[in-house]
Amino acid sequence: MVNDTPRGIAVFDVGATNTKALLFDHALNVVAEESVPSARLQAPPYLAIDPAPILALAERALPAFDAVLPVDEVVPCTHGSAAALLDGDGALALPLMDYNAVPPAAIVEGYAKAAPPFEEVRAPVNPAGLTLARQIWWQAEAWPEAFARVEALVPFAQALAHWLGGRVVSEVTSWGAQTQLWDMRKGGPSSLARRQGWASRMAPTVPAWADIGTLGARFRGGGFRGRGRIRAGIHDSSANFLRYAGSEAGRFALLSTGTWIIGFDAGADPGRLDPARDTACGLTTRGNPVPICRFKGGEEHAIIAGDGPDPEIADIQSIVTRKAMSLPNFTDSGGPLPGPSGVLSEEIHGSERSAMAALYCAQMTTLALEAMSGEVPDRVIVDGPFGQNRAYLQILAALLPGKSVLASTLKEGTATGAALLGLADETRGAMPALPISFTHASPAGIAGLDAYHAAWRKAAMAGV
16 A cells, blocks of 8 residues: 655756756646756866755755645655765765766776676676776775775765755665676675675665655755655666556566666566676666666767757668768767777768767667667667657667557656655555556658668677
8 A cells, every 4th residue: 555645746866967856746747847957076086976056956946846735755866876975974075976087097907806797796897987886996995094984885866865854875776776886696785895895884775765754954944834754765767667667567678868878678688688788787676687788878969969950851861871870989988889989981960960860879779779688679668858859769660670669758757757756655665557658659761771770780890
């Protein structure tokens, strides 16, 4: 049985680019929203996340939201490549590292020797600071005195929950976000975390839906009407998967899109995942491994498209006919064909740039899905900005013959999944099954696309 129906659920969805505060009603309709750019601190000792604008947004938004609907539940949701290192007073012993921070060569070499095996953690070592365990290794090696003061390692989502007024906790989707800190076979801290003495400092694990306290006075303003109960929170992509997994029967692949395109397929075999192709496992809120694939599709699309207007099918047809190609990668961030090169075979302009970007991202998506699933499921659900990209959807449908490519009508899949936790029974985590509507993408009618894609695949995989 679910808990007493909340009147308002406030979600903080913290991404690498933007931080959103959204107010949902009990039917998970968005009724209010505010956002700020996610801020970074360039100062030494490394590139860091600035939590101050997030907390300032919370101070401003929560009283305003409560005036619309009493805020009974608050749910934080963040990316998984950050953790707060808290001292005994609850303060940051070291700044909250940004995943774009680039470790020095000595750290990279040292961590490579210590990293746990892929078969244990089901996560490769990713570039820059994307692997959370390598962040912590760097902090421990380079700033040992500060690291010695650390009493709690707290994932970003739960750190935000703590700063809002909750007790210090952690939860499994955050530890399982390709961090190399979690043993995917046995559950619990990885062999690396145990060996380094970090496991004893990892904050106590609770379910994502757990009640961990109430909003602090600074976030309530005057006349706050809601209960202000804080849930432990969740990793962003895991929240997105949660929203669909609770509504879909049978096997499907979910593409959670934004800065990254992250694919989930709960029916894929974790034993066939390949670290060289950026396939890995995430965790459900109940700690079950879910195979994933990923590449930085949103950022790569922006690099290729530039300021080109939306494309027409004729633009795509022209590119295919001329055999113009964009070959991976345009960011050094992993993916199904890792390693930067970012080659455009010829100069293109205007709407052909956005056509090329859509074509490239659809082709990369097929490679990522195949690397994860082997056999792509019959249904592929696209959530987020790429779910509104008509060219991408039509090309993807054409490249996956016999599959249904479904664009979700949810505008905030990640935040909606997080809001679902506000409806969960606090004891068992039972949540209501809420419907989701989709639009079917029609395959693009592009002459010669199959031959073009085969040639592109051969060129793209030449170095694999």
